[in-house]
Amino acid sequence: MAEFQTHEHDVLVIGAGGAGLRAAIEASSAGVSVGLLTKSLLGKAHTVMAEGGMAAAMANVDDRDSWKVHFADTMRGGQYLNNWRMAELHAQQAPDRVRELEAWGAVFDRTKDGRILQRNFGGHRYPRLAHVGDRTGLEMIRTLQDHGIHTGMTVYMEHTVAALLKDGNKIAGAVGYDREKGQLRVFRAKAVVLATGGIGRAYKITSNSWEYTGDGHALAYQAGADLVDMEFVQFHPTGMVWPPSVRGILVTEGVRGEGGVLRNKDGKRFMFDDIPDNYKPQTADKEEEGWRYVTGDKNARRPPELLTRDHVARCINREVKAGRGSPHGGVFLDIAWIKEKIPNAPEHIRKKLPSMYHQFKQLADLDITTTPMEVGPTTHYIMGGVKVNGDTQMSTVPGLFAAGEVAGGLHGANRLGGNSLSDLIVFGKLAGEHAAKYAKENGVGQVHQDQVDAAAKALLAPFERGASAESPYKVQYDLQDNMQALVGIVRKEDEMLKALDVIEGLKKRAEVVGIAGTREYNPGWHTAFDLGNLLTCAEAVTRAAIERKESRGGHFRDDYPTKDEKVFGTFNTVIRKGPDGKMQLERVPLTPMPQHLKDAIEQEKK
Amino acid sequence: MAKATFSVWRGDKSAGAFKDYSTEVSEGMVVLDAVHQIQAEAAPDLACRWNCKAGKCGSCSAEINGMPKLMCMTRLNTLDLSKPVTIEPMKAFPLVRDLVTDVSWNFRVKKTIKKFKPRKPDAADGTWRVHNDDIERPQEMRKCIECFLCQNVCHVLRDHAKHEEFIGPRFFVYTAALEMNPIDDENRVDDLKAKHGIGYCNITKCCTKVCPEHITITDNAIIPLKERVVDEHYDPLKKLLKVFTGK
Known part of the structure; x- marks a missing residue:
């Protein structure tokens, strides 16, 4: 039997990005004992990478905005597969959550009359994103971190969770290890909040860091929870494409919000060629009108560069495939052109997009104030995730909650830019609140030694096989190549069936990977452990994508290129672990929407 | 493709030494890319902290040829690759292992x-x-x-x-x-x-x-x-x- 150090909390939060921190703050303030566990150091989570801003209908810049418009925009962007209750709560509560950040020390950019400034973003009808230049995520995580450390929570930095523990059907805690010493730890808890982010490392070209290995998705799945909408992966249209070592790093949508335009190698603004019907009434058909929109003309319609991410990504993909791309397989994103329109353009660009300026200057030797960038789609976000109750954020497993990217539902088939940061603080708060409530109402479950031992055995197995066995890095690279090539931005049935075969083969290889060295801060060991989670997520994405024989949002099928409302517009895909241990898939019909929300959507279609 | 040598500090509190690793260098690479390649090819247990790889999280601090820098933002074409590039952990904090310190x-x-x-x-x-x-x-x-x-x-x-x-x-x-x-x-x-x-x-x-x-x-x-x-x-x-x- 392996040796364990045991910790006990009322609420255990796994993941310390925006959602995890916000959940931990809320649970702490409800007076329960909170443990916050993070794979990295505090304040390094992927939230720091968020650039553009957080969407909230505060109506500081355009007073026509309201929660109903934000709700309707979110539903339209998600192609109506969203959990409407989450979309409603999100639109209603985001403004208060943003203002709360200011009361905790965040320093937002301001309007002329001194209020929080809001900027334009894809799919949002009015300027809605509260922001801090192009480093909004850093501001959010630092504000939550600096506030959180004074609320009494215990932070476990550089800890990884290997499995959730259950007592009967209820959650009882988690088992994992600390990175520094490699010691095994048991965390007893009455309630667990998953806030682990996404699965981007299953793909080769991604904007996500090493942490994004789908831990929460896989932990929940293994614990018997339902996953919803797993076929919907967001490929952000603008990642860096050159040089090779930075391929995939995000270029904020804020560039387009500030007037940046997309051109192919012939200099043509190709986005004007393909505007979806349901966005035509709100989209500019002339370049001149698009410019007026980004400079604040309330009578102008938005330029097609600010259509939803799924659509823009596919248009870029099409240009590249048709041979009209840039030299390194992307297209051109040009912000430098605004010098034709405004004086001091270089200074303006550096002020509005400082980290983009810095990123290109340093990593690509390119000055964005004078030269167009080369960009292409990059795996960015998963809309699907743990299926939760919209009001409480509790999963189908009692005592297990989820918030942020790991939770599914809010974004439907496609997420609007800016809705992620607001998602974190709205649902982080709700998850923390309800997890604390659940912990007060329920006793602590029993920890069953057999579950702990099984997790320990699986964790330590790669050491026993040693360095002569297969390298975990090789298996990870092969998985990334497979998902990129076969379950990427454009999908086909036969390719995805092939992907499932490849995943089966990789699972067998993952079972026999081996590593050298000790348990102390050993990245090879961590990579070996991550494989299981990545493979579970890859399989879930692939199975759900095969099931949805239509194109919608982030999911595009070459063999079914149109949307099929009659059949596929009526359900969500749900994935769970079957009694035989195999992955099961179910079509779960959408819940009927109340009349007042239908009215809000109809109102905005005009 | 050209190869370059990286002299990486390996060890823990008790003992340690520089160890040379040779790896291929391609256009646009940063020091962190080289460390990742070394992990995948030769030293899977080489300890190193990193997250965003875009200069936004501040995890991958180290001393490169004696200069304190972020590994993810230090391009190889700014370094002299005709001799080994030294990579060592920050000195003002206790060492955990290899490039990782206790901050x-x-x-x-x-x-x-x-x-x-x-x-x-x-x-x-x-x-x-x-x-x-x-x-x-x-x-x-x-x-x-x-x-x-x-x-x-x-x-x-x-x-x-x-x-x-x-x-x-x-x-x-x-x-x-x-x-x-x-x-x-x-x-x-x-x-x-x-x-x-x-x-x-x-x-x-x-x-x-x-x-x-x-x-x-x-x-x-x-x-x-x-x-x-x-x-x-x-x-x-x-x-x-x-x-x-x-x-």
């Missing part, structure tokens, strides 16, 4: 600084009115990504190990951001003098030189804070007033 002291220090305390809101709806001119300075300080390179090069910490008496440049920047926040109402000046050792800083500006976010740490954070301490504690008129009022 937990920084997190403990932050807790000792009085937290943000908002003043009364300006508007009836509980919000504040703040002008763009007033946020430029605190926003500069809030760009900090907590890479701790400034702490690493500060001689008060690195050479004199005054970790118990001196909070270091990172936390003067943090304090400055709070003090300059137009909504904050707390006073941290007494602590700066009595608890946080601001007097130890003799403005050698090493911190400013290594900041990957180009924060003018010494001029815009530390010197203004030193001035506040002087105003509060060493102003002769105020001192005289104190004698009479007893405050």
Whole structure:
């Protein structure tokens, strides 16, 4: 039997990005004992990478905005597969959550009359994103971190969770290890909040860091929870494409919000060629009108560069495939052109997009104030995730909650830019609140030694096989190549069936990977452990994508290129672990929407 | 493709040495790419911290050819690859293993600084009115990504190990951001003098030189804070007033 150090909390939060921190703050303030566990150091989570801003209908810049418009925009962007209750709560509560950040020390950019400034973003009808230049995520995580450390929570930095523990059907805690010493730890808890982010490392070209290995998705799945909408992966249209070592790093949508335009190698603004019907009434058909929109003309319609991410990504993909791309397989994103329109353009660009300026200057030797960038789609976000109750954020497993990217539902088939940061603080708060409530109402479950031992055995197995066995890095690279090539931005049935075969083969290889060295801060060991989670997520994405024989949002099928409302517009895909241990898939019909929300959507279609 | 040699520090608290690894170099590569390649090809247990790989999280701080830098933002074409490139951990913090150091002291220090305390809101709806001119300075300080390179090069910490008496440049920047926040109402000046050792800083500006976010740490954070301490504690008129009022 392996040796364990045991910790006990009322609420255990796994993941310390925006959602995890916000959940931990809320649970702490409800007076329960909170443990916050993070794979990295505090304040390094992927939230720091968020650039553009957080969407909230505060109506500081355009007073026509309201929660109903934000709700309707979110539903339209998600192609109506969203959990409407989450979309409603999100639109209603985001403004208060943003203002709360200011009361905790965040320093937002301001309007002329001194209020929080809001900027334009894809799919949002009015300027809605509260922001801090192009480093909004850093501001959010630092504000939550600096506030959180004074609320009494215990932070476990550089800890990884290997499995959730259950007592009967209820959650009882988690088992994992600390990175520094490699010691095994048991965390007893009455309630667990998953806030682990996404699965981007299953793909080769991604904007996500090493942490994004789908831990929460896989932990929940293994614990018997339902996953919803797993076929919907967001490929952000603008990642860096050159040089090779930075391929995939995000270029904020804020560039387009500030007037940046997309051109192919012939200099043509190709986005004007393909505007979806349901966005035509709100989209500019002339370049001149698009410019007026980004400079604040309330009578102008938005330029097609600010259509939803799924659509823009596919248009870029099409240009590249048709041979009209840039030299390194992307297209051109040009912000430098605004010098034709405004004086001091270089200074303006550096002020509005400082980290983009810095990123290109340093990593690509390119000055964005004078030269167009080369960009292409990059795996960015998963809309699907743990299926939760919209009001409480509790999963189908009692005592297990989820918030942020790991939770599914809010974004439907496609997420609007800016809705992620607001998602974190709205649902982080709700998850923390309800997890604390659940912990007060329920006793602590029993920890069953057999579950702990099984997790320990699986964790330590790669050491026993040693360095002569297969390298975990090789298996990870092969998985990334497979998902990129076969379950990427454009999908086909036969390719995805092939992907499932490849995943089966990789699972067998993952079972026999081996590593050298000790348990102390050993990245090879961590990579070996991550494989299981990545493979579970890859399989879930692939199975759900095969099931949805239509194109919608982030999911595009070459063999079914149109949307099929009659059949596929009526359900969500749900994935769970079957009694035989195999992955099961179910079509779960959408819940009927109340009349007042239908009215809000109809109102905005005009 | 060309190959380059990287001399990487391997070891833990008890013992260690530089070990040479040769790996292929391609266009645009940064030092962190080379470390990842070495992990995948030759040393899977080579310990190194990293996250965003875009200069935004501040995890991958190290000393490259003796210079404190972020590995993810140091391009190989800025280094002389005709001889081995040395990569070693930060020196001002205890070693964990290889390139990873124990930076937990920084997190403990932050807790000792009085937290943000908002003043009364300006508007009836509980919000504040703040002008763009007033946020430029605190926003500069809030760009900090907590890479701790400034702490690493500060001689008060690195050479004199005054970790118990001196909070270091990172936390003067943090304090400055709070003090300059137009909504904050707390006073941290007494602590700066009595608890946080601001007097130890003799403005050698090493911190400013290594900041990957180009924060003018010494001029815009530390010197203004030193001035506040002087105003509060060493102003002769105020001192005289104190004698009479007893405050």
